[in-house]
Amino acid sequence: MSHNTFSRRELITATGAAAxxxxxxxxxxxxxxxxxxxxxxxxxxWPYEKLDxxxxxxxxxxxxxxxxxxxxxxxxxxxxxAEKIGEPYKSFPVDPFIVLEGGMAGWGTICxxxxxxxxxxxxIIGPRIAGPxxxxxxxxxxxxxxxxxxxxxxxxxxxxxxANKEKIVRTASSSPLCHISVGRWMEAANKxxxxxERKDRCARVAASTAYKLxxxxxxxxxxxxxxxxxxxxxxxxxxxxxxxxxxCHGSNIPTAPK
Amino acid sequence: MSHNTFSRRELITATGAAAxxxxxxxxxxxxxxxxxxxxxxxxxxWPYEKLDxxxxxxxxxxxxxxxxxxxxxxxxxxxxxAEKIGEPYKSFPVDPFIVLEGGMAGWGTICxxxxxxxxxxxxIIGPRIAGPxxxxxxxxxxxxxxxxxxxxxxxxxxxxxxANKEKIVRTASSSPLCHISVGRWMEAANKxxxxxERKDRCARVAASTAYKLxxxxxxxxxxxxxxxxxxxxxxxxxxxxxxxxxxCHGSNIPTAPK
Numbered sequence: 235m236s237h238n239t240f241s242r243r244e245l246i247t248a249t250g251a252a253a254x255x256x257x258x259x260x261x262x263x264x265x266x267x268x269x270x271x272x273x274x275x276x277x278x279x280w281p282y283e284k285l286d287x288x289x290x291x292x293x294x295x296x297x298x299x300x301x302x303x304x305x306x307x308x309x310x311x312x313x314x315x316a317e318k319i320g321e322p323y324k325s326f327p328v329d330p331f332i333v334l335e336g337g338m339a340g341w342g343t344i345c346x347x348x349x350x351x352x353x354x355x356x357x358i359i360g361p362r363i364a365g366p367x368x369x370x371x372x373x374x375x376x377x378x379x380x381x382x383x384x385x386x387x388x389x390x391x392x393x394x395x396x397a398n399k400e401k402i403v404r405t406a407s408s409s410p411l412c413h414i415s416v417g418r419w420m421e422a423a424n425k426x427x428x429x430x431e432r433k434d435r436c437a438r439v440a441a442s443t444a445y446k447l448x449x450x451x452x453x454x455x456x457x458x459x460x461x462x463x464x465x466x467x468x469x470x471x472x473x474x475x476x477x478x479x480x481x482c483h484g485s486n487i488p489t490a491p492k
Numbered sequence: 493m494s495h496n497t498f499s500r501r502e503l504i505t506a507t508g509a510a511a512x513x514x515x516x517x518x519x520x521x522x523x524x525x526x527x528x529x530x531x532x533x534x535x536x537x538w539p540y541e542k543l544d545x546x547x548x549x550x551x552x553x554x555x556x557x558x559x560x561x562x563x564x565x566x567x568x569x570x571x572x573x574a575e576k577i578g579e580p581y582k583s584f585p586v587d588p589f590i591v592l593e594g595g596m597a598g599w600g601t602i603c604x605x606x607x608x609x610x611x612x613x614x615x616i617i618g619p620r621i622a623g624p625x626x627x628x629x630x631x632x633x634x635x636x637x638x639x640x641x642x643x644x645x646x647x648x649x650x651x652x653x654x655a656n657k658e659k660i661v662r663t664a665s666s667s668p669l670c671h672i673s674v675g676r677w678m679e680a681a682n683k684x685x686x687x688x689e690r691k692d693r694c695a696r697v698a699a700s701t702a703y704k705l706x707x708x709x710x711x712x713x714x715x716x717x718x719x720x721x722x723x724x725x726x727x728x729x730x731x732x733x734x735x736x737x738x739x740c741h742g743s744n745i746p747t748a749p750k
Binding site: 274275276278300301305322325326327329330331332333336337338339340341342343344348349352353355356357360361362363364371372375376379410411412413416417420421423424425426427428463465466467468472473474475476482488490491492 | 532533534536558559563580583584585587588589590591594595596597598599600601602606607610611613614615618619620621622629630633634637668669670671674675678679681682683684685686721723724725726730731732733734740746748749750
């Protein structure tokens with residue numbers, strides 16, 4: 235008989251429903267029932283294995299030229315975990331996060347690398363409402379915003395840079411915003427947005443951010459990530475925001491209603 | 493024989509490998525092989541059925557009080573599509589997008605509702621690199637940033653608002669940034685960040701954004717979404733950014749290097 239000629243019912247009768255269930259359970263890695271997939275994606279932390287920060291940074295650097303900053307950070311980590319662990323990383327749709335590019339579809343808001351890091355850390359460790367063992371997703375994400383704002387970027391030097399081969403200008407953005415981060419670098423380097431140098435710079439920023447995120451995730455995996463959230467704007471200034479109000483407001487800082 | 497007493501090999505021998513394959517293929521909705529799951533999540537557009545904007549807005553309003561703005565927008569749409577269609581919506585991990593709250597972990601960058609709308613439209617319709625039939629994911633997302641900036645928000649009035657029951661102040665943010673959007677509303681309403689009125693306002697903004705996104709997705713589904721990207725900062729001003737430079741820069745607008 236051809237494998238097309240029997241019905242599901244016939245097959246279940248022939249082998250017994252319990253047997254089918256056992257196959258489904260035993261084939262394991264190859265098959266995920268919806269119920270199992272739900273458990274895998276909806277239960278945190280997701281399985282994580284420590285990664286090599288430099289290898290991750292290389293992957294992010296190269297992925298930038300395919301899917302740009304935000305998706306490159308997510309891809310550099312998830313592609314390795316898909317290989318080492320499998321689901322839920324294998325089926326996670328990374329490419330749509332290309333929209334994080336240019337501060338969300340080019341609007342210059344949050345740097346995609348910082349956004350991608352926040353999304354990746356929260357996907358892996360979990361949303362802060364999922365329980366105390368998931369709180370570090372938010373913490374690592376938030377503290378990467380601070381690191382991003384304060385660090386002379388890019389830190390990471392790729393093995394085969396596509397531009398800035400001799401040296402690269404490094405600038406602190408004092409902000410997690412794409413527009414301010416890239417604008418300050420463009421001014422210091424005197425390079426336009428469309429230049430190979432600016433593209434290499436942003437690819438290196440993605441690589442640097444992926445490197446930092448993997449360092450933090452590895453520390454978390456080892457139970458050694460002990461930082462708390464370093465900046466809680468709502469508490470400090472009564473409104474969401476970054477730390478340095480004068481950077482945009484000058485001396486004319488509005489007061490939030492009490 | 494108990495269903496624990498036979499090995500996978502015995503069962504395969506008993507029924508024939510082809511038969512097992514047929515079961516796996518035929519059980520269909522209940523089982524997703526990794527290969528199939530990969531196709532489902534990695535092939536765009538994802539299946540979409542038209543949704544009711546008002547029902548979606550209600551869901552987003554209520555979800556705000558559980559997962560805040562960004563995840564509420566995604567959840568309001570994905571929860572309905574999970575029910576109507578199933579995968580890949582059922583297994584998509586929505587809750588980690590709670591980190592979009594307060595402009596990404598409270599840092600006041602992009603409004604989570606706008607970010608959630610961009611992520612949802614790109615997940616459903618696809619990344620712009622996936623082919624011409626996927627370009628509207630980016631377009632709808634980008635144009636929602638413009639709509640968000642220009643509209644007196646919140647537009648949507650929930651059935652059972654938790655505050656602002658008589659009336660609510662509506663403000664145009666002139667920006668997709670959380671800090672500016674919520675700051676302008678707080679100033680006009682004279683309400684602090686922690687007030688029930690401000691929370692209701694942001695929940696209504698999530699609801700309004702979900703409403704708008706479903707209108708656009710429904711038009712796209714009908715082949716009637718004909719808009720192109722309305723704002724390409726890189727072309728217009730040589731740097732990523734929003735449209736109204738003077739809003740932050742005043743008259744002192746830097747020029748991007750050429």
